[in-house]
Amino acid sequence: MNLTFFFQNVVNALQWGSFYALIALGYSMVYSILMLFNFAHGDIFMVGTYIGFVLTTGLVALSAAGIVVLPNWLILVLTIVLAMLFTSCLGMLVERIGYRPLRGAPRASAAITGLMIGIILQTTVLSIMGAQRVLYPSLIPTTAYTVGGVSVTNIKIMIVFVSIALMIALHQFVQHSKWGMAMRAMAYDYAVVPLMGISINAIAALTFAIGSALAAVAGIMYGMAYPILDPSMGILFGWKSFVAAILGGRGSIMGACIAGFLIGFIEIFVATIFPSTLRDLIAYSIILFILVFRPHGLFGEPYSARLRL
Amino acid sequence: MHQTTSTASHPRGSLELVRRFFANVPLLAWFCGALVAVILERAVGLSMAQSLGMPRIPVLFGFLVFLKQPALIPGALGYVLLMNILPICITAKIGAPVFNLVSRILYKMPLVVTALVHLAVLYAVFHFWADVNAYRMIMLKMMLISILLTLSLNVINGYMGEFSCSHPGFMALGAYAASLFTVGLFVNDQLFGPAMMTSDYAVVFFPLGLFFTGLVSALGALVIAIPSFKTRGDYLAIISLAFTFIIKSVLENLEFLGGPRGLSGQPDWSSLPMVFIIVVFGVWVINNFVTSTMGKALNAVRDDEIAAEAMTVDTRKTKIIAFMFAAFWAGVAGGLFAHVLRFVNPSTFGIQKLAEVLAMVYFGGLNSVYGSIVGAVSISLLGEALRPLEILKWIIIPLLLILVMIFRPRGLISFKEFNIHNLLKPRG
Amino acid sequence: MLLTVKNLRVSYGKIKALQGLDFTIEEGEIVTIIGANGAGKSTTLRSISRLEEVEPGTVMTFMGKDMLTYPPEKVVSELGISHVPEGRRLFGNLTVLENLRLAAFARKDKGMVGRDLERVFAIFSRLNERKDQKAGTLSGGEQQMLAVGRAFISGRQLMLLDEPSMGLAPLLMKRVFESLEEINKEGTTILLVEQNARMALKFARRAYLLEAGRLRLQGFCSELMDHPEIKKAYLGG
Amino acid sequence: GEKEQADAPKKAVENVIKIGFPIPLTGDIPDVGESSKNAAEMILKQVNEAGGLEVGGVKYKLQFIYDDNESKAESAVAATTKLITVDEVLAIIGPQASKQAVPAGGVADNYKTPMISPWSTNPNATLNRPYVFRGCFLDPFQGPVAANFVTDEFGATKAAVLYDIASDYPKGLAEYFKKAFEELHGPGSVVAFETFTTKDVDFSAQLTNIIRANPDVLFVPQYYNEVPLIVKQAGALGWDKPIMGSDSWGSGDLMGLCGDDCKGHFFSTHYAAAGATGATKDFIEGYQAVYGKTPDDVAALTWDSVNIMLQAIKDTGGLTGNLANDREAVKNALGAVTNFDGITGEMTFTPDGDPIKCAVVVKIDDEGQFSFYESVCP
Amino acid sequence: MPLLEVSNMSHNFGGLRAVNEYNLAIEPGQIVGLIGPNGAGKTTVFNLITGIYRPTEGRIVFNGQDVTGHAPNRIASLGLARTFQEMRLWRHMTVLEHVKMACYSKFTYGLAGAFLQTPKRIREEAEVEELAFASLKMFGVEQFASHWPTDLPYGAARRVEMARAAVTKPKLLFLDEPTVGMTPEEMLAMIEVVRKMHETLKPAVFLIEHRLKVVSELCHRVQTLVFGQVIAEGTPEEIQNNPKVIEAYLGEEKVVA
Numbered sequence A: 001m002n003l004t005f006f007f008q009n010v011v012n013a014l015q016w017g018s019f020y021a022l023i024a025l026g027y028s029m030v031y032s033i034l035m036l037f038n039f040a041h042g043d044i045f046m047v048g049t050y051i052g053f054v055l056t057t058g059l060v061a062l063s064a065a066g067i068v069v070l071p072n073w074l075i076l077v078l079t080i081v082l083a084m085l086f087t088s089c090l091g092m093l094v095e096r097i098g099y100r101p102l103r104g105a106p107r108a109s110a111a112i113t114g115l116m117i118g119i120i121l122q123t124t125v126l127s128i129m130g131a132q133r134v135l136y137p138s139l140i141p142t143t144a145y146t147v148g149g150v151s152v153t154n155i156k157i158m159i160v161f162v163s164i165a166l167m168i169a170l171h172q173f174v175q176h177s178k179w180g181m182a183m184r185a186m187a188y189d190y191a192v193v194p195l196m197g198i199s200i201n202a203i204a205a206l207t208f209a210i211g212s213a214l215a216a217v218a219g220i221m222y223g224m225a226y227p228i229l230d231p232s233m234g235i236l237f238g239w240k241s242f243v244a245a246i247l248g249g250r251g252s253i254m255g256a257c258i259a260g261f262l263i264g265f266i267e268i269f270v271a272t273i274f275p276s277t278l279r280d281l282i283a284y285s286i287i288l289f290i291l292v293f294r295p296h297g298l299f300g301e302p303y304s305a306r307l308r309l
Numbered sequence B: 001m002h003q004t005t006s007t008a009s010h011p012r013g014s015l016e017l018v019r020r021f022f023a024n025v026p027l028l029a030w031f032c033g034a035l036v037a038v039i040l041e042r043a044v045g046l047s048m049a050q051s052l053g054m055p056r057i058p059v060l061f062g063f064l065v066f067l068k069q070p071a072l073i074p075g076a077l078g079y080v081l082l083m084n085i086l087p088i089c090i091t092a093k094i095g096a097p098v099f100n101l102v103s104r105i106l107y108k109m110p111l112v113v114t115a116l117v118h119l120a121v122l123y124a125v126f127h128f129w130a131d132v133n134a135y136r137m138i139m140l141k142m143m144l145i146s147i148l149l150t151l152s153l154n155v156i157n158g159y160m161g162e163f164s165c166s167h168p169g170f171m172a173l174g175a176y177a178a179s180l181f182t183v184g185l186f187v188n189d190q191l192f193g194p195a196m197m198t199s200d201y202a203v204v205f206f207p208l209g210l211f212f213t214g215l216v217s218a219l220g221a222l223v224i225a226i227p228s229f230k231t232r233g234d235y236l237a238i239i240s241l242a243f244t245f246i247i248k249s250v251l252e253n254l255e256f257l258g259g260p261r262g263l264s265g266q267p268d269w270s271s272l273p274m275v276f277i278i279v280v281f282g283v284w285v286i287n288n289f290v291t292s293t294m295g296k297a298l299n300a301v302r303d304d305e306i307a308a309e310a311m312t313v314d315t316r317k318t319k320i321i322a323f324m325f326a327a328f329w330a331g332v333a334g335g336l337f338a339h340v341l342r343f344v345n346p347s348t349f350g351i352q353k354l355a356e357v358l359a360m361v362y363f364g365g366l367n368s369v370y371g372s373i374v375g376a377v378s379i380s381l382l383g384e385a386l387r388p389l390e391i392l393k394w395i396i397i398p399l400l401l402i403l404v405m406i407f408r409p410r411g412l413i414s415f416k417e418f419n420i421h422n423l424l425k426p427r428g
Numbered sequence C: 001m002l003l004t005v006k007n008l009r010v011s012y013g014k015i016k017a018l019q020g021l022d023f024t025i026e027e028g029e030i031v032t033i034i035g036a037n038g039a040g041k042s043t044t045l046r047s048i049s050r051l052e053e054v055e056p057g058t059v060m061t062f063m064g065k066d067m068l069t070y071p072p073e074k075v076v077s078e079l080g081i082s083h084v085p086e087g088r089r090l091f092g093n094l095t096v097l098e099n100l101r102l103a104a105f106a107r108k109d110k111g112m113v114g115r116d117l118e119r120v121f122a123i124f125s126r127l128n129e130r131k132d133q134k135a136g137t138l139s140g141g142e143q144q145m146l147a148v149g150r151a152f153i154s155g156r157q158l159m160l161l162d163e164p165s166m167g168l169a170p171l172l173m174k175r176v177f178e179s180l181e182e183i184n185k186e187g188t189t190i191l192l193v194e195q196n197a198r199m200a201l202k203f204a205r206r207a208y209l210l211e212a213g214r215l216r217l218q219g220f221c222s223e224l225m226d227h228p229e230i231k232k233a234y235l236g237g
Numbered sequence D: 001g002e003k004e005q006a007d008a009p010k011k012a013v014e015n016v017i018k019i020g021f022p023i024p025l026t027g028d029i030p031d032v033g034e035s036s037k038n039a040a041e042m043i044l045k046q047v048n049e050a051g052g053l054e055v056g057g058v059k060y061k062l063q064f065i066y067d068d069n070e071s072k073a074e075s076a077v078a079a080t081t082k083l084i085t086v087d088e089v090l091a092i093i094g095p096q097a098s099k100q101a102v103p104a105g106g107v108a109d110n111y112k113t114p115m116i117s118p119w120s121t122n123p124n125a126t127l128n129r130p131y132v133f134r135g136c137f138l139d140p141f142q143g144p145v146a147a148n149f150v151t152d153e154f155g156a157t158k159a160a161v162l163y164d165i166a167s168d169y170p171k172g173l174a175e176y177f178k179k180a181f182e183e184l185h186g187p188g189s190v191v192a193f194e195t196f197t198t199k200d201v202d203f204s205a206q207l208t209n210i211i212r213a214n215p216d217v218l219f220v221p222q223y224y225n226e227v228p229l230i231v232k233q234a235g236a237l238g239w240d241k242p243i244m245g246s247d248s249w250g251s252g253d254l255m256g257l258c259g260d261d262c263k264g265h266f267f268s269t270h271y272a273a274a275g276a277t278g279a280t281k282d283f284i285e286g287y288q289a290v291y292g293k294t295p296d297d298v299a300a301l302t303w304d305s306v307n308i309m310l311q312a313i314k315d316t317g318g319l320t321g322n323l324a325n326d327r328e329a330v331k332n333a334l335g336a337v338t339n340f341d342g343i344t345g346e347m348t349f350t351p352d353g354d355p356i357k358c359a360v361v362v363k364i365d366d367e368g369q370f371s372f373y374e375s376v377c378p
Numbered sequence E: 001m002p003l004l005e006v007s008n009m010s011h012n013f014g015g016l017r018a019v020n021e022y023n024l025a026i027e028p029g030q031i032v033g034l035i036g037p038n039g040a041g042k043t044t045v046f047n048l049i050t051g052i053y054r055p056t057e058g059r060i061v062f063n064g065q066d067v068t069g070h071a072p073n074r075i076a077s078l079g080l081a082r083t084f085q086e087m088r089l090w091r092h093m094t095v096l097e098h099v100k101m102a103c104y105s106k107f108t109y110g111l112a113g114a115f116l117q118t119p120k121r122i123r124e125e126a127e128v129e130e131l132a133f134a135s136l137k138m139f140g141v142e143q144f145a146s147h148w149p150t151d152l153p154y155g156a157a158r159r160v161e162m163a164r165a166a167v168t169k170p171k172l173l174f175l176d177e178p179t180v181g182m183t184p185e186e187m188l189a190m191i192e193v194v195r196k197m198h199e200t201l202k203p204a205v206f207l208i209e210h211r212l213k214v215v216s217e218l219c220h221r222v223q224t225l226v227f228g229q230v231i232a233e234g235t236p237e238e239i240q241n242n243p244k245v246i247e248a249y250l251g252e253e254k255v256v257a
């Protein structure tokens, strides 16, 4: 394999992996704190993308009509901020309606609820936006740079940068802030968290808010990179980020992110090296093998619950 | 607080009255009542429907009429009342003494005989009901198959408490293996050439083929069973999910099986008696298994693996058996499914199928044969009955499931054992 | 009165766990509730912490405030009632230090937290050695120390202790009770639930005996110690 | 009003022709269902407003029954069975995608009910099924059309293909293209044959491979909603050569989604929207007026399939009211249709029920219009 | 030859040496106690011998067979049963099923029996059910046979755990703090129960306790474990007067009850 070709694929894999990583981050946030499979996450991501779409389209239209003239970068910033806000409200709503009543229930029941909430979100978007695809307006013109034969676009660079930055920020937050500590405590035994003077509902809502806000960021980045949206686009990402979050290891935000990148790399390189028809086959076999030989994921801790003292 | 209990007690009270009214009605009477109803429908259903203003017999207890032609709702309701509810209830209640007598006689005979008699009546009910219309027939077959599928998933997700996502994969293995068997051997076909055997003995060959089909799936289950020694829960969920995707991808890549185009031309061997007998047999075997101490070991492994090991339970063997056993029946269900559709292709066995079976299992209830039957029947009936609602259906069914999860997190009927003796006994 | 409870009723579905308890605790006191398994001792503590919904008719006031208007986290952070739950319930995935830090989550007086931490480590030197070990891998006794330490940090008005002696070796048990005594001397009122009645009666000033969700006896420990019924059933002859 | 409605069905029974549409209104491809329904509704309105369909001197009102097949094979079977046996339709239009059309075709054939799948390209859908027809041309025809065109037009000697392996239509077309191209230029002249899976959005690995293989042209037999992503990503990776597409590009939405990036590329299809004349133009304009967008290939093919079905019904010369006989008659009439003048070209069915029709190659011009470039007939 | 012989067993958790050079020999029928401060490694010793952890070093011979590193269920089927410090009952199984489950290795009906109602299965299930009832009766909890463990009073649940361990008539029974969380009255009752069980089944017993009363009433011999190391071994009286034990475990003044 020649070097340019290799590096081109590395660049491709970085961009592709960063989506898995970004969405897995949000997924893992909820998953590792509330220990529930939030199967609705992929669809929250989808809704986030659509919210971004509506906001951007609206703001661009306002600008174009001369009502409030905003520069493109401001539109982008506004879109991101507002979409994060709206999407985290949605996340909190999902938590309130779908998950809070199920706190004491088996995790699988919550998983089913998540699955169903996902379907409802999808159906709702489908009936509001119609079945046809929509085009995410481009705010930043794509510029391709060629460095030594490797082609990189400004958007790719931005996406990779944003996802790595968010990963680090989130990791710091969970590991070192007192809120993060409370979240981890909640992951272990939520029922006694109030005895520390901490409100369970507040932590759960916060967790969902952050996770969903991340999904909104991911959604907007996604819209810029792959500007064709349809209401069922969340499913695949939902499941892939589920894979990434668990492959990374239970409770490890960093692990989820790295696993996201890993899956991106596996998919890209398998498609490059082998006949691309075998991509899923080989990619999932690799994931299966990793889990067989590292039964607790990349960074997960072995079951300490094996023996309760 | 007191208020809520008093208002809640009212409907429970009337329900209790109904229950008490029918307390002396044995199962046999209900079955025979249903038989009377379906035979009555065959005889006078059409004219009754027409006199109530409907062009034809409402196929799904009036549901399709309710949703599409509101003007006909009174007619449909009347039809359901006159043709379904009343004949059943009247026959059951009035005939109760007689049926109790019969039940008592049957009850003294070996259980097999009693059970077979009940099943024969049940089959007759199905037969006459479905015979009215081909649409009913296909629904009924699909429903029976989903019972088997749901129950087999319940073995892993309910009884053993893993969150397995591998069922579409097992089903795909079964569907393809069975299709390969029948299409390859019994059908003139472009892929595999002329038939090697005649299909005169389908009644023998098909179950035999399904048995091997099940074995193929069971072998596939080893891919998940072996990692399950070392890991559980979420990680195993991903392993099983990967399995499903791998199977799907393999099938897409196998040109000789039609690749993504799939395989068609399966002979029409999934007849109602065939499906009925195999599903009943499957339910019986699964029920036997989960009530044996060997099967209860699944519960022990689920609730506390360490304690199970310390109590001499061979957890590895238990897990292997559970996965292979569940996969076997999922494979058989897949084989039946392929022969009802007479077509298989890889994309049928994806995430959507997974969501569907999971919904059936968790809706019906974990760790319960009853639950699985209820889940499979109600979700497939609902799915069919609400079809006219198109997109709205995908809001109503999920909402319903969410409500069930909130109010009964383990499903409608969970942790309830299927007690054949109790079911078949006379009631007075 | 620091805490006044009147007509405390709790039920789990059909099971009536508590059927109308009345009791009071004075400031600075050590009070104990003893009783057999399933008598409702833990339930009493859990309802004071507001972890359990009480039935209408129950009155609970703490320093004159109606406790029923507080959600569980506010009971800790605003009223200063800490609770060492039955079975310790530590956060096993957090280190010893993190467990203690977390207990200070809602505290307003951040400056004092450091001093209290030191105090905990002084009382339980074993914890200091295992500061960075995950709490889930501590032995039973170590966990109990951490649980008490955690409560010590989260609230200092009233400490509710649910069977702190469970599974403790004699020496350690003594150590734990000594430290509780110290904590009490520093101004924390203690409500102790115990099965080890001998220990509890020696330790506390006043006691309530709970049987099947009702108060059976109450009084000063010194008197109860000689009560024939208690002697027979709870002190082993 | 209610009384009227209740009486209506009885009176109308003799004068109604029912046609069933088991189409995907939810699931993976709801847009396909929507387009089909849109096109069908237009015809329904036209015909019924004109007083109905005249068959053998009697006017029949049309009644179209749409049933959601959820993009699932089993639901397609159930829905088709229901339409045939419960709703007792005279004929079936749909399902669209092969994975539903193949099993549903089995059902239709079983119950001897004529069915046209407007969009399915899988040979099994119609194979040995006298009652099942299709509305689109098959891959063995379109593949060589594209191969010949790129050879003649661009002088291409090396080609690359990128397609969705999990989807029937692109896969078949890609394979026929490859076969035809290699017949022209020798084995190995298709220098890259790359695949992805349905719903993928990132094609960078495949495109990097393709670019490295340095072909003269890229053949992308994908749907209009995937094309923009592929074209844009190819551009970002430095691809500047022509891209050739297939009839599935032919949607008015394509340009809305793709913008400037698609301009200058070509695709083979049934008709050229720009400068269309006659019925085609009327259809496009009518569709635009009602639904505010240009029709896609599904809509166009559904339009033709419904019309050809209506034509066949008329050709029976009169309905008897006996459903089985009428269905048989319609089937025979369908087989006998010759040179039906549809908006997607002239159609005659082969004995297998597959249409013989011409293809056009369209260029996406600088205004973003699909302009006629050349026509190829079998 | 001793029934159980552990020689030079050590175990590390990461850097922590939880058990160090541990030796033990138990004769058939003997009751041996294990005491020691919290965190001394008592439960770990149990887990090592029963196969839940694999020892870092050392050898375990049970009934003449080297079982070091064997799976727990294999060791258990050789006749070593146990209870747990924190009860480990199965949440969704009835009490009777608990006890039947402990006879898992006694069933020989195989897959055919599991799937079909073979006569052999019906017979074996019935036999085991009888055994199970007998065991429940011995511990006085037969009235709870069809209850779920969550519905049991605490004391009854502990007895069920013992009934489950004893149903197979093990050669050696491990009890981890059988009286934890009991009132003195209940404790005395428990002592009687264990004594009665020992008289009928005559197993060797290895018992962890913090309550000296239990140890001195029941045990023939007592080991004291501190920091993973045995610091003293002898009869209960010897141990109670051993200065090392007093210093490390009992505290300066003797606590008798």
Ligand SMILES: Nc1ncnc2c1ncn2[C@@H]1O[C@H](COP(=O)(O)OP(=O)(O)OP(=O)(O)O)[C@@H](O)[C@H]1O
Pocket (backbone or CB within 6 Å): C012, C015, C017, C035, C036, C037, C038, C039, C040, C041, C042, C043, C044, C086, C195, E154
């Ligand atoms: N979550 C619950 N659900 C149902 N019943 C419960 C629950 N918790 C406790 N109970 C029941 O309430 C009663 C009182 O329980 P509680 O835990 O307060 O007793 P306790 O005196 O603390 O006993 P112990 O000494 O065992 O801790 C018991 O009968 C118990 O079975």
Ligand SMILES: Nc1ncnc2c1ncn2[C@@H]1O[C@H](COP(=O)(O)OP(=O)(O)OP(=O)(O)O)[C@@H](O)[C@H]1O
Pocket (backbone or CB within 6 Å): A307, A309, C137, C138, C139, C140, C141, C142, C167, E013, E014, E016, E018, E036, E037, E038, E039, E040, E041, E042, E043, E044, E045, E085
């Ligand atoms: N899984 C584990 N990982 C790390 N350390 C562990 C683990 N299990 C136990 N330990 C440590 O090993 C030591 C011995 O624990 P063990 O549970 O054997 O004590 P014990 O003697 O049973 O105490 P107690 O009487 O309190 O139950 C303790 O210091 C504990 O922290």
Ligand SMILES: [Mg+2]
Pocket (backbone or CB within 6 Å): C041, C042, C043, C086, C162
């Ligand atoms: Mg308690």
Ligand SMILES: [Mg+2]
Pocket (backbone or CB within 6 Å): C140, E042, E043, E044, E085
């Ligand atoms: Mg211990």
